[in-house]
Amino acid sequence: MPTDLEIARAATLKPIRDIAAKAGIPEEALEPYGKYKAKVGLDFIASLEGRPDGALVLVTGINPTPAGEGKTTTTVGLGDALNAIGMKAMIALREPSLGPCFGVKGGATGGGYAQVLPMEDINLHFTGDFHAITSANNLLAAMLDNHVYWGNALGLDARRISWRRALDMNDRALRSVVSSLGGVANGFPREDGFDITVASEVMAVFCLARDLADLQARLGRMIVGQTREGRNVTAADLKADGAMAVLLRDAFAPNLVQTIEGSPALVHGGPFANIAHGCNSVMATRLALKLSDVVVTEAGFGADLGAEKFLDIKCRQAGLKPAACVVVATVRALKMNGGVAKADLAREDVAAVKRGVVNLARHVENIGKFGIPVVVGLNRFTTDTPAEIEAVRAAMRALGTEAILCTHWGDGARGAVDLAHAVRAMIEAGKADFAPLYTDHVSLAGKIETIAREIYRAASVSIPASVAARLKRFEEQGFRDLPVCIAKTQYSFSADPTKLGAPEGHVLPVREVRLSAGAGFVVAVCGDIMTMPGLPRVPAAEGIRLDAGGRIEGLF
């Protein structure tokens, strides 16, 4: 089997205007970025307002393990297969972050014969969206410190500044810094720090805004810190919202690319799935829904984090109603959930599959609580045995659903045709009756408790008095109706990454809460949360270079 990069380079791409034409986007509505990428104009998107929406299908997964599950691959493969069986399908994905490319080798554009292309471009600068977001984030930071420097008329308390700078880079040295050193000309020294761009609230705002006016308004609502009296200071108070929106304007148009099999894909926005909601932009999803019968999209991490946020935050805010959900699993990953070490995954172990399948079963059950029909996409590896596969199938039959074998990684669209038929049947049956897990009117603490009970199956939630007081303050300030965005480990239903399978009776510890007033959610931090990754001992970057012909070596 050739590598992902070899497959990507061997593919013959169609001009992006041909892909656009197939999707119903006229050439005048395109802003090309090279021959194979284009932004879709906002005026064209606005002109589609009256059209009916296609069906929305969410691809999510079990809790991730080092074995790999293939969520992006399944999203792409399913989209291709839906097109292959005669539906008009589009794919909506997140843009990859540049920083991680130089850490651990690998991209984020699918794999095998289920990739979006051009993969090198998408994994590197792509159309510059993340750079625009970085610039907007840092303009606000510069204006904030500049405001303090020139007299601090708003009375910002340097100790209460919460706005952080951002870079799309894995750089632990910037997590915690003291800035404005060096004397009078450089400002007032203060504690400061950088997050990776995808963790910035600007990214979340970018992905949740419905149009440019909403984008500018949300940017203005973002809170940068407090005065000594505890009054919030916003980006609008600093008059930074307009210039930030100007920096984001071009980026805000969704990016059109294609899969190896020529399906149109919108790849746009990429918020972290911990501190933010972890799915592509509302702009891209809504555009795709206007243009197709069915849109296949993906949410980050496992269904406990990714799907829950997709449904309770994104779908709630954007008025989206998913028609079906695919939960992705692999026999290997279920064996890890059943206690098998990574080195032993090649050996048949039906008992381990049976122990581990509880993780999958719980995710399937959970999705049902949102009123969405579910099917399981079981990504086949060559080492999977018939008995192992049957163990998964039986467990799913017992839940009233199906586990469908997929081989799109090696076979492209035809490897996901069975899954596509199952998804089509669910859409056509029209059984979905989506409702978020909680209503707007529940208290913030009540929302956290609902998620902990219904999704994580925790026995209780531990909220320290200081955190409870902060939640109360948010409610008094008018933010009671916001949804909550849980930041916890992706490896377990609990806040303990070592508790695999389907733990119950644990306590969810809420360490800290943060208000993202522009994005429109309250972040509840449960356990440690990393908003600026570091590089490993031997970063992938060391092996990346241009060969004599100017081609990239070592990136994937």
Next chain:
Amino acid sequence: MPTDLEIARAATLKPIRDIAAKAGIPEEALEPYGKYKAKVGLDFIASLEGRPDGALVLVTGINPTPAGEGKTTTTVGLGDALNAIGMKAMIALREPSLGPCFGVKGGATGGGYAQVLPMEDINLHFTGDFHAITSANNLLAAMLDNHVYWGNALGLDARRISWRRALDMNDRALRSVVSSLGGVANGFPREDGFDITVASEVMAVFCLARDLADLQARLGRMIVGQTREGRNVTAADLKADGAMAVLLRDAFAPNLVQTIEGSPALVHGGPFANIAHGCNSVMATRLALKLSDVVVTEAGFGADLGAEKFLDIKCRQAGLKPAACVVVATVRALKMNGGVAKADLAREDVAAVKRGVVNLARHVENIGKFGIPVVVGLNRFTTDTPAEIEAVRAAMRALGTEAILCTHWGDGARGAVDLAHAVRAMIEAGKADFAPLYTDHVSLAGKIETIAREIYRAASVSIPASVAARLKRFEEQGFRDLPVCIAKTQYSFSADPTKLGAPEGHVLPVREVRLSAGAGFVVAVCGDIMTMPGLPRVPAAEGIRLDAGGRIEGLF
């Protein structure tokens, strides 16, 4: 008279492929970025290698004053006028930095009817080149700190790390920081800081490299710091050069745009004219020379800094031989050099013009020392009187050259036709016999002394013993043959910004020297030098926003 922005928005742009076709660039060689910007493919550029070069014309100026001179405007107007009189002309300019856009209102794409378009795009993210340079710069910084974090096998001395991080932002709070705070997981705390991207050595390398292989090799030679024993540690030692080159690969292709009158313009790269050499990329200049009869290009600040570096650094390294030079001046700016305050510039003051014209005269003389014929472009303002203009003309006649009135700002190409004829005559006369001011073999101190004596007319150079020792060390390390890049105030021939006109007999104080081994020059810092600007009390950003139709307000 409409504003620059109104003129730019009223202009009808031609599709960039039509501009390319006029310039002899086939559509297959273009990577479009929207409809009106494109990158020109490196393979196409390589295919032109055997072609003869057109004539290279440098536009430079007197020492800048708050009155404004119009160097970029003249570069654009002259290019348009050369096309208008039947030569095949191209323009090569620097890309503007994003940071300053949000400080003091105004762009850097010319003005009036002599602009490059689309001006909003070019002044904002353009094709993302500066973002790529920022990323490459910061990847090296992250890899450096990561190397120290994981054991510091190269033995970098934290006190001797000279590599700084970069952002394309005016942000004084980042000039001086302490990074890697917060405990074991975040590394070893050290003094650190950020420069604006245009001041980074990566930008200088990007602009001086001849091809991708040269780019990667230069990146590898960049010095990031020293060991405790004083041994240089380079980007190649950190194995960062390849990944940096990968980040820069797409950006390295020159950007094609158009003037209001439809002339092709390459806008590519933009190094600071203080710490670096201040002119557009060698890639763009060389490409333009292959495609046209005449290339009009510009160098930053006055001729003492900009032209000297263009000639002694860029032309030396790239083997370029300018055919003619235009020194830009205005009556208003000469009056300021003659001691008139900005508020009084509207009043006729022939005596002040005569006092101030010495500044212009010395620049004209200086260019002659490089063996290049000179003409003066006198940008006309409505307040200029015939007697004032005649004073300039007479002074130039006395030097054996001409001052030619230009009105391209208000009139477009026809306002610079006289200047174009003069330039054409100089080119056709073939009198240019370019040689740099000094040979490679002069000592580094000797090179600084030569520039100080011949260009600045200083009586002497003051080099403290510590600086002299450092220069000696650079020479011992094999860098004796490099040119020097003087960083000093742009406002005076001397290092004192208040000494206008044509000061003589001053002392040039060399405060510090830095080795830019990748760019291939030694920076001699004379006086204070700012590598990260701040924002003013009321930043332009406060007035910038999107209107209800999504258009940009307040940027220019």
